Structure formats: structure tokens, C-alpha cells
Amino acid sequence: MRDLQRRQQGAGNKTLPEATALTKNLRTPQANLAKIKLLVCLIAILLILLNIFGSSRCRHNNWKLRIPLWAAYTLSSYLIAYTLGLITEASFRNEMLPVWAIFLMIFFGSSDSYSVHSLEDCERWKNYGWQYVIKFTGVIILLFMYGITSWMISVLFILGLTVPLKFSNRAASLLSASGYGRQMTTKLIADYMSSEHQSSKGDLDPCQMRGYNYVVKVGKTSSTPLKKLKEREAAAQWDAPNYRESLKITDRVVTIEKVWKCDGWLLRSDGGDKDSKLKDICLSFSLYKLLCLRFGGHSLPKQAHEKLWKLIQHLYAGGKGYERAFRVVELELSFLFDSFYTKYPIIFMPTGWTIKVIELLLMVTGSLLTIGLCFQYNSNRHKDELQLATRGGWSIDVLVTALILIVFTCGELVQFFFMAISEWAKVSLLCNYVQNPSWHKNKRIEKVIGLICRTQLLKPWERKLRQYSLLESYDYNPPRWLYNSFTVMFIDLIRDGQKHSAPANLSSEVKKAVVRSLMSNPETLKNGEASLRRNNVADKFAWACRLEMQTQVIIVWHIATSIFEHSVPISYLISDPDYLTATSLSKYLAYLVTFYSNLLPDHPHNSEYAFNEIIIETRCLLKACKTREERIRTLNRISNTMDNNGRVIMQGA
Incomplete structure (x- = not known):
């Protein structure tokens, strides 16, 4: 027995030294260098994912894409900071470490199509600036600590110039x-639009855009407070100020009216723009600028709204007017999305493209110098005991640097490609075409611009309606191991009954219905009562449009539509466009109640509380119902035998 105890004690004593030895091996210079190499390669791979798939966020509302992109965006920032810490604190010397550090700083601000993940990230712009300054300071200290060669100085200098350009963008x-x-940024347009409606003096023609001086592009302005003061002193004129920024329509300013008046073949209705798609790109960009006023806290006067409404009526006119209207809105929202989540608004400023060209030149020069440095480093690898080589004789450090160069080059080329065919590039080209009459006679320029402007590899948006059916999902219970009071600190909580259905395509019938509803009488929309009056049932059902909360109104009509959906012949359902419109829009509004209550007029918390109560009531009433048919029969029986007691499930029935 004692021998057995001694053996066990001896085995335990052996385990402790082995664990200690393993820990020491992980802290050796070789292990730290291997860790740095692995992290640098991982960061490079995450960067290429953001560059390639970042612009697809608004086109694919799928968690399989959103979660990996969010993970790549979040991890890359932390991994860059951690890797830079390992590099600056390394107890060994490796000439490739400063090069990798510079590339990591470039990666920290290089993704043009994925500048932020959420709107909350935009408000932390000062935090980002300080992070960059601290990291770059650490890299500068690292460079001074290294006794670097003249060749490396040239490489680091060229690559280092790229860092502030990436950061500033x-x-x-x-x-x-x-x-x-x-x-x-919206101050200038807001002040201009406050009096723009007075410039037309009643001479409006939406067909030719006469009188619509909505701004598409403003040239580079050089007016400063000091310059304005000198201009006033020179003029010796001190009129009563209105304290608004002034924007004079000069040759440097492109307006919607100028686009429609352009005599160039490319933009003529009898030339290269028979379907008005090219001119509508500029129209969408102009309307996007007006939409930005709402996000900037500005508003338009009533006369400006009336003038804009005449333009909207013109867009909806004609047999296919609804298609054109949705096309304009799609691009308008695409510009709005890019303004929040990408660098495109900065890149396409008057000096933005100049900076991108400089970045490209620095990238090419720095990459060529880095390749030369790799050859020099590989020939001298025997001097460094930490270096490992492949069977072909190439150093692992050189291969890691080559991977970084490939990712960096491919990432920049992909971004340049996406920018060249982006809607922002199309607006810039069309505005330059309007401003340069010499381009109107150059067929080659017109052909190139036309080709770029009509190239659309991906649709601007998903063009689907998200759906939710209360009668199908009210009994859904999310897994408690994933969604509970603890995990709510890390992920969004999924509540009982919160399970969406398969999305529906945004059909032509739905577009027509929306446009028809807006065109009927937009100023007197009464939450559905106008439709009831047209069908002579307002006296019977108008109460269902006047409930206390909009959430209640939506769910009541959603339940009624769901019951109707299963009470008519299938052949009728497939052929009737009104049925398709009613069911898809009903489930879409129910989806907003369930998942995006902040888009409804009600207070979001009140809407969420009401939804939770509706789920509980539905479960109590339909507790014994297993199939959808049983639920429909129960609701039909309730509607015939019980009075309205204020519960939306019974009101809908």
C-alpha cells in the first residue's frame, strides 16, 4: 500500500515539472515569434473578408453573413492591438517586426466598405482617433529602438506615409x-433649401425638372470666416444678416435642372438615356441629400414640401411609374446606408480621389520595396537563430510578409473595383459630364461613362419583405440555454413567440398598392379608414383603425387577414393580386411589431410589452390547438360566441 502511494506521489511530482516546462516553452522567443506570425496572418485574412463582403451587408439580411462580418470587424481591432503589444514588447530582434507593425496600422483603417458596424460606433469617433495615435506612437518608438538598415528605412517611410492617409479617411x-x-455637413443644404422654393417663382415643370434647383454636387468651396470678413470689408457693405450659409448656383454647382437640361447625347431622352435611369441616379443622390436633413435635425418649410410633392407625383405617373419610384428610392436609401457605414462620402469629396491615387502610388512603391527587402532578408536568414525555413529555402518570415502583401494588394484592388462601379462614382462621372461640354463631343468618354453607369453587379437592396405570422409562431419557445437573463448582456434576447417566417419577394402588386395608396390622397391618410369607406364597411370596422396603440391596430388586422387567408379557395389566393398584397404587407407589419418596434409610432417599450401580452393571451386561448386548422376553427368559434373584451386576438377574430 505504501509503495502504491509513493508511486502516485512520484507521478504527481513528475506532472508538475512537465506543466512548468510546457509553460516555459510557450514563453520562449520562438513561441512568441510563432504567435505573432499566426496573428498577423489571421488579421490579414479577416481584412480581406471585410473588403470583399463588406459591401454586401445591405443586400443580404442574413445572419450567416452578418455574424461572420461582425466577428471579423470586432476581432480585427482587438487582435491588431494585441499583436502590436506583442511586437513592441518582444525580447528578441527580428527585422520583419517593424514591417509587420506598419502593415497592422494600415489594416486598422483600410476597409472602405466597412468603416463601422453600427451607428453607435460612429459616435465613438474620438475614441478611434486616440486609439490610432496611441498605437502609432508605440510603432514609432519601436522603429527608433531598432537599428534598421537604409533599405528598411525607405520601406518603412513609404509605408508609413500611407498610415495617416488611411487614418484620416x-x-x-x-x-x-x-x-x-x-x-x-447638412447645414449648407438646409440653409439653401429653406429658400430654394422661392427661386422657381411658380414656373415648375417636373417633366423637364424646370425650376428644381435641388443640389446634386457642390464644387470645392474655399470660403472661410476670415475670407468672408475681407469680402465684406472690401465691398464696404453691411446688410442685415440672416445668419445662414449661402450657396450660389454657379458653374461649380450641379443641380437637377442642369442634369435634365444637359445637351449631351448620353443624358438625352432621345439618345443614351431613353429610360431616364442615368438621370435618375443624380435625382436619387439629390433626394438623398434632402433625406439627410432629417437625420441632421433640420426641416423644410411647407412650400418646399409642396414643391417636392409635385415632383413625386411626376415620378409615379404612367403605367410603370411605381417601378421608377421604387428604383429612385432604392438608390436614395443606398446612398444613405453608405453615408453611415462606409468611407464613400469622404472618398468622393473633391479631394478624396486625389488621396486615393496617392495611396495607390504609395501602395505600389511600398510593395515593390518590401519585395526587395524580403529577398535581402532571406539571403541573410542564417544570422538570426529564430528564423525557420521551408524545404525550398525560403524563410517563414518572408512567406508571412508575402501573404500580407498579397492580402494588402488584393484588398486595395477589390476596393478600387467596387468604388469604380459604385453609385457614388456614377454620380461623380455624370456631374463631371454635365459640367464639361467638351465631353459631349467625345464618343469614347460617353461610352465609358455609360458602361460604368449601367453596370450593376449586385442589386442595391434585398428586395424582400420580412414576414411574421402570429398564428404560426405564438407557441415558439427560444432555447433557454442561449437566450436568458445572463446572455442578454452579450446578445439580443429572443422572446417567446418571436420567430419570423420565410421572407416574401417585393412583388409588383405590393409596389402598385403602396404607390396607389400614396397617390390617392396622401395628406388625408387615416390609418386604413379610407379603404373601409371605399368598400362601404367603415361603419362596421372603423373602430379597428382607432385603437389606442398602432401595435394593436396592426395585430388586429393581421389576425383578421390570417383567418381570411385560410378560408378561401387556393385557386383564388394564387390568382388574386389583392390577396397577395394584403397577406405580404400584413405579415410585414407584424414583423415590424415583433422585431423592429422602434420603427413604429408607438414607444418601443410599450410596443414590446403589448406584444408579450398578446403572446400570453394567444397561448391561453389556443392552448389545446395543435394544428393551424384547429386554431382557425377556434378563432372562428370565438368570434361567433364571445363579445369584444378588448383583447386584440378576439378583436381580430
């Missing part, structure tokens, strides 16, 4: 998308 995009930035 991303910092400016975060600032412009923040609350303060939106107020600042």
Missing part, C-alpha cells in the same frame, strides 16, 4: 456619420 467618415457630423 476613416476618422473623417466616423465624424461625418456621427450626430455632430450630420448636423455640420
Whole structure:
């Protein structure tokens, strides 16, 4: 027995030294260098994922895409900070470490199509700036600590010039998308639009856009407070100010009216723009600027709204007017999305493309110098005991650097490609075409611009309606191991009954119905009562449009539509366009109640509380019902035998 105890004690004593030895091996210079290499490669892979798939966020509302992109965006920032810490604190010397550190700083601000993940990130623009300064300071200290060669100095200098350019672009995009930035960037257009309606003097023609001086592009302005003061002193004229920024329509300013008046073949209705798609790109961009006023806290006068409504009526006119209207709105919202989540608004400023060209030149020069450095480093690898080589004789450090170069080059080329065919590039090209009459006679330029403007590899949006059916999902219970009071600190909580149905395509019938409803009498929309009056049932059902909360109104009519959906012949359902419109819109509004209550007029918390109560009531009434048919029969029986007691499930029945 004692021998057995001694053996066990001896085995335990052996285990402790083995664990200690393993820990020491993980802290050796070789292990730290391997860890740095692995992290640098991982960061490079995450970057290429953001560059390639970042612009697909608004086109694919799928968690399989959103979660990996969110993970890549979040992890890359932390991994860059951690890897830079390992590099600066390394107890060994490796000439590739400063090069990797510079590339990590470039990666920290290089994704043009994925500058932020959420709107909350935009408000932390100062935090991003300080992070960049601290990290870059650490890299500068690292460079001074290294006794680097003249060749490496040239490489690090060229690559180092790219760092502030990348930083300034991303910092400016975060600032412009923040609350303060939106107020600042929309000030000029807001002041201009406050009096724009007075310029037309009643001479309006939406067909030719006569009188619509909505701004598409403003040239580079050089007016500063000091310059304005000198101009006033020179003029010796001090009129009563209105304290508004002035925007004079000069040759540097492109308006919607100028686009429609352009004599170039490319934009003529009898030339290269028979379907008005090219001119509508500029129209969408102009309307996007007006939409930004709402996010900047500005408003338009009543006369401006009336003038704009005449333009909207013109868009809806004609047999296919609804298609054109939705096309314009799609691009308008695409510009709005990019203004919040990408660098495009900064890149396509008057000086933005100049900076991108400089970045490209620095990238090419720095990459070529880095390749030369790799050859020099590989020939001298025997001097460094930490270096490992492959069977082909190439150092692992060189291969890691080559991977970084490939990712960096491919990422920049992909971003340049996406920018070249983006809607922002199309607006810029069309505005330059309007401003340069010499381009109107150049067939080659017109052909190139036309080709770019009509190239659309991906649709602007998903073009689907998300759906939710209360009678199908009220008994859904999310897994408690994933959604509970503890995990709510890390992920959004999924509540009981919160399970969406398969999305429906945004059909032509739905577009027609929306446009028809808006065109009927938009100023007197009464939450559905107008439809009831047209069908002579307002006296019987108008009460269902006047409930206390909009959430109640939506769910009541959603339940009624769901019951009707299963009480008519299938052949009728497939052929009737009104049925398809009613069911898809009903489930879409129920989806908003369930998942995005902040988009409804009600207070979001009140709407969520009402939804939770509706789920409980539905479960109590339909507790014994297993199939959908049983639920429908029960609701029909309730509607015939019980009075309205204020519960939306019974009101809907």
C-alpha cells in the first residue's frame, strides 16, 4: 500500500515539472515569434473578408453573413492591438517586426466598405482617433529602438506615409456619420433649401425638372470666416444678416435642372438615356441629400414640401411609374446606408480621389520595396537563430510578409473595383459630364461613362419583405440555454413567440398598392379608414383603425387577414393580386411589431410589452390547438360566441 502511494506521489511530482516546462516553452522567443506570425496572418485574412463582403451587408439580411462580418470587424481591432503589444514588447530582434507593425496600422483603417458596424460606433469617433495615435506612437518608438538598415528605412517611410492617409479617411467618415457630423455637413443644404422654393417663382415643370434647383454636387468651396470678413470689408457693405450659409448656383454647382437640361447625347431622352435611369441616379443622390436633413435635425418649410410633392407625383405617373419610384428610392436609401457605414462620402469629396491615387502610388512603391527587402532578408536568414525555413529555402518570415502583401494588394484592388462601379462614382462621372461640354463631343468618354453607369453587379437592396405570422409562431419557445437573463448582456434576447417566417419577394402588386395608396390622397391618410369607406364597411370596422396603440391596430388586422387567408379557395389566393398584397404587407407589419418596434409610432417599450401580452393571451386561448386548422376553427368559434373584451386576438377574430 505504501509503495502504491509513493508511486502516485512520484507521478504527481513528475506532472508538475512537465506543466512548468510546457509553460516555459510557450514563453520562449520562438513561441512568441510563432504567435505573432499566426496573428498577423489571421488579421490579414479577416481584412480581406471585410473588403470583399463588406459591401454586401445591405443586400443580404442574413445572419450567416452578418455574424461572420461582425466577428471579423470586432476581432480585427482587438487582435491588431494585441499583436502590436506583442511586437513592441518582444525580447528578441527580428527585422520583419517593424514591417509587420506598419502593415497592422494600415489594416486598422483600410476597409472602405466597412468603416463601422453600427451607428453607435460612429459616435465613438474620438475614441478611434486616440486609439490610432496611441498605437502609432508605440510603432514609432519601436522603429527608433531598432537599428534598421537604409533599405528598411525607405520601406518603412513609404509605408508609413500611407498610415495617416488611411487614418484620416476613416476618422473623417466616423465624424461625418456621427450626430455632430450630420448636423455640420447638412447645414449648407438646409440653409439653401429653406429658400430654394422661392427661386422657381411658380414656373415648375417636373417633366423637364424646370425650376428644381435641388443640389446634386457642390464644387470645392474655399470660403472661410476670415475670407468672408475681407469680402465684406472690401465691398464696404453691411446688410442685415440672416445668419445662414449661402450657396450660389454657379458653374461649380450641379443641380437637377442642369442634369435634365444637359445637351449631351448620353443624358438625352432621345439618345443614351431613353429610360431616364442615368438621370435618375443624380435625382436619387439629390433626394438623398434632402433625406439627410432629417437625420441632421433640420426641416423644410411647407412650400418646399409642396414643391417636392409635385415632383413625386411626376415620378409615379404612367403605367410603370411605381417601378421608377421604387428604383429612385432604392438608390436614395443606398446612398444613405453608405453615408453611415462606409468611407464613400469622404472618398468622393473633391479631394478624396486625389488621396486615393496617392495611396495607390504609395501602395505600389511600398510593395515593390518590401519585395526587395524580403529577398535581402532571406539571403541573410542564417544570422538570426529564430528564423525557420521551408524545404525550398525560403524563410517563414518572408512567406508571412508575402501573404500580407498579397492580402494588402488584393484588398486595395477589390476596393478600387467596387468604388469604380459604385453609385457614388456614377454620380461623380455624370456631374463631371454635365459640367464639361467638351465631353459631349467625345464618343469614347460617353461610352465609358455609360458602361460604368449601367453596370450593376449586385442589386442595391434585398428586395424582400420580412414576414411574421402570429398564428404560426405564438407557441415558439427560444432555447433557454442561449437566450436568458445572463446572455442578454452579450446578445439580443429572443422572446417567446418571436420567430419570423420565410421572407416574401417585393412583388409588383405590393409596389402598385403602396404607390396607389400614396397617390390617392396622401395628406388625408387615416390609418386604413379610407379603404373601409371605399368598400362601404367603415361603419362596421372603423373602430379597428382607432385603437389606442398602432401595435394593436396592426395585430388586429393581421389576425383578421390570417383567418381570411385560410378560408378561401387556393385557386383564388394564387390568382388574386389583392390577396397577395394584403397577406405580404400584413405579415410585414407584424414583423415590424415583433422585431423592429422602434420603427413604429408607438414607444418601443410599450410596443414590446403589448406584444408579450398578446403572446400570453394567444397561448391561453389556443392552448389545446395543435394544428393551424384547429386554431382557425377556434378563432372562428370565438368570434361567433364571445363579445369584444378588448383583447386584440378576439378583436381580430
